[in-house]
Amino acid sequence: MTVIFLILAVLTVAGTAAAMGMRNAVHCVLALTLGFAGVAALYLQLDAQFVGFTQIMVYVGAVAILAVFAIMMTHSPTSVQLPAYSTHWLAGGFVAAAVFAVLAWAIRASAASAQPLPPQPDIDVQQIGDALMHRYVLPLEIMGLLLTAALIGAVVIAMDRKEEIK
Amino acid sequence: MTQTLDQIFVIALQRLLGLLPVAVRPLASAILCVVAILVVFPLLFAITTWLERKGLGRMQNRLGPNRTGPFGLLQPVADAIKSLTKEDIVPITADHVVHFLAPLVLVMAAFLAYAVLPIGRNMVLVNMNAGVLFFFAVGSTVELSVFMAGWSSRSKYSLLGAMRAVAQMISYEVPMVLATIVIIMEAGSLSTVAIVEKQAGYTGIFPHWFVFTPWGFMGFALFMIAATAESNRSPFDLPEGESEIIAGYYIEYSGFKFALFFLGEYLGMFATSGLAITLFLGGWSAPFSFLTWIPSYAWFFAKLLVLIGAFIWIRGTLPRLRMDQLMNLAWQYILPMALINMLVAGIWHFMPVGPIRWLVCSVLLAAPCVVLSFTLKRKKRLQVRTYYFAE
Numbered sequence: 001m002t003v004i005f006l007i008l009a010v011l012t013v014a015g016t017a018a019a020m021g022m023r024n025a026v027h028c029v030l031a032l033t034l035g036f037a038g039v040a041a042l043y044l045q046l047d048a049q050f051v052g053f054t055q056i057m058v059y060v061g062a063v064a065i066l067a068v069f070a071i072m073m074t075h076s077p078t079s080v081q082l083p084a085y086s087t088h089w090l091a092g093g094f095v096a097a098a099v100f101a102v103l104a105w106a107i108r109a110s111a112a113s114a115q116p117l118p119p120q121p122d123i124d125v126q127q128i129g130d131a132l133m134h135r136y137v138l139p140l141e142i143m144g145l146l147l148t149a150a151l152i153g154a155v156v157i158a159m160d161r162k163e164e165i166k
Numbered sequence: 167m168t169q170t171l172d173q174i175f176v177i178a179l180q181r182l183l184g185l186l187p188v189a190v191r192p193l194a195s196a197i198l199c200v201v202a203i204l205v206v207f208p209l210l211f212a213i214t215t216w217l218e219r220k221g222l223g224r225m226q227n228r229l230g231p232n233r234t235g236p237f238g239l240l241q242p243v244a245d246a247i248k249s250l251t252k253e254d255i256v257p258i259t260a261d262h263v264v265h266f267l268a269p270l271v272l273v274m275a276a277f278l279a280y281a282v283l284p285i286g287r288n289m290v291l292v293n294m295n296a297g298v299l300f301f302f303a304v305g306s307t308v309e310l311s312v313f314m315a316g317w318s319s320r321s322k323y324s325l326l327g328a329m330r331a332v333a334q335m336i337s338y339e340v341p342m343v344l345a346t347i348v349i350i351m352e353a354g355s356l357s358t359v360a361i362v363e364k365q366a367g368y369t370g371i372f373p374h375w376f377v378f379t380p381w382g383f384m385g386f387a388l389f390m391i392a393a394t395a396e397s398n399r400s401p402f403d404l405p406e407g408e409s410e411i412i413a414g415y416y417i418e419y420s421g422f423k424f425a426l427f428f429l430g431e432y433l434g435m436f437a438t439s440g441l442a443i444t445l446f447l448g449g450w451s452a453p454f455s456f457l458t459w460i461p462s463y464a465w466f467f468a469k470l471l472v473l474i475g476a477f478i479w480i481r482g483t484l485p486r487l488r489m490d491q492l493m494n495l496a497w498q499y500i501l502p503m504a505l506i507n508m509l510v511a512g513i514w515h516f517m518p519v520g521p522i523r524w525l526v527c528s529v530l531l532a533a534p535c536v537v538l539s540f541t542l543k544r545k546k547r548l549q550v551r552t553y554y555f556a557e
Contacts, residue, residue: 026317027261027264030264030314033310049294049295049296049299049300050296050299053296053299053300053302053303054299054303056303056304056306056307057299057302057303057306060303060306060307060310061303061305061306061307061309061310061339062306062336064310065309065310065313065332065336068313068317069332072317072329124295125295125296125299125356126295126355129356148505151340151501155497155498155501
């Protein structure tokens with residue numbers, strides 16, 4: 001447990017907690033982004049460069065923007081602000097603590113946590129690329145095909161819209 | 167002698183670190199390198215503002231700045247003093263915290279991108295395995311800062327500007343990344359240093375830069391178009407179109423914060439140009455084998471200045487695009503071309519070396535380019551425009 005880990009953990013937890021507690025929806029998304037960035041930094045601290053940068057690229061760069069756009073498109077600033085907190089915070093806290101306790105107990109009692117940790121392998125991006133291109137090439141190709149189809153589909157949908165309105 | 171001149175900054179850093187105790191050396195080395203980047207690139211920004219105003223002035227048949235210093239060279243200093251002494255006005259309805267954070271996030275992201283750019287031989291701040299990935303990850307946070315600026319100002323113009331900017335940046339990030347993939351395929355590495363080393367050899371006097379292959383040339387062209395759009399420069403400067411939405415997302419910023427936005431935008435432009443140099447133009451390597459005696463960092467900055475000059479030239483020449491034209495260009499032309507380019511790069515890799523490979527790949531790229539241009543042109547029916555989003 002190093003100092004850097006503690007700082008990052010506090011940042012992440014504070015960000016995600018603020019995302020649940022803040023009243024303004026856009027503030028919530030920005031706080032959540034801080035949480036995403038904290039998680040990415042935690043990955044980087046574990047020397048998982050690929051996962052860390054992908055986390056920043058996907059969550060900070062795309063998901064946060066998507067969420068913000070969704071809020072702006074649906075949320076009118078003049079609408080009545082509903083209270084963000086539930087009034088039954090005691091019950092909520094109890095449920096949260098119970099879920100945490102069950103999860104912690106399950107993890108402690110499982111067979112996987114009893115085994116000693118294997119020596120940490122030194123994985124770099126080159127090896128991830130090799131694995132994706134050789135061993136897991138079929139899943140990768142299927143994913144690529146699916147995503148390309150989705151991309152082209154999005155373009156086609158955007159193109160058709162103009163004709164309909166006319 | 168040539169060797170020493172080439173490595174003079176590396177040697178100077180080693181000497182300087184030698185004076186310090188061993189325990190603080192890694193930290194001191196990092197701080198010194200960061201300070202060097204923090205000094206050099208803002209200086210380049212100052213020079214570029216002068217160059218841009220002078221160049222645009224010449225293109226528009228006027229003189230440009232000529233009152234401060236010889237040839238107006240001290241104009242950036244005057245600008246800096248002016249922006250520092252101006253009052254910092256924050257709109258009363260603005261979201262103060264987010265309004266304050268937006269320019270900081272932008273400049274921070276812009277500076278972070280320089281960490282992986284090899285400026286010269288052995289001159290890179292961090293040589294990481296996932297260098298290109300890092301560059302794009304950092305670049306994607308710029309969009310968030312633009313949104314923060316536009317939203318927190320609580321102004322129609324800034325919100326419209328931010329929406330335009332974010333839509334444009336997301337649209338052009340896709341072809342930009344796809345255009346770099348051909349390089350990663352051929353170099354077999356995501357590390358910027360390894361990519362530059364891959365291009366360092368010479369055949370006769372000519373270098374092995376990726377731009378001198380059909381797919382490399384196409385990739386470079388697509389990358390530069392996308393880079394122009396990413397840095398919100400003319401002809402893609404809709405987010406700050408003065409005649410429509412005044413200054414876009416940073417309209418409510420004044421004084422030093424406005425200067426920070428300007429700095430962030432230019433730093434972003436330099437960083438993407440630097441990445442283009444690294445990926446396509448051989449990084450710090452010399453354009454001819456008999457010119458290798460000139461230090462590597464001089465070549466990097468020479469190439470950077472050439473690209474900046476091209477950016478200024480384009481800004482002075484082309485009119486601004488309309489929003490639908492901008493989106494159509496990205497999704498209907500640049501994106502398909504980038505996908506075809508990837509295919510051609512694969513074919514190039516597996517064909518035997520020789521002129522036939524050149525011919526086949528050039529035809530495979532030129533044909534879709536022409537066909538796509540003509541089909542898109544024919545689809546345009548010129549008629550009275552109907553506005554369906556505004557009355």
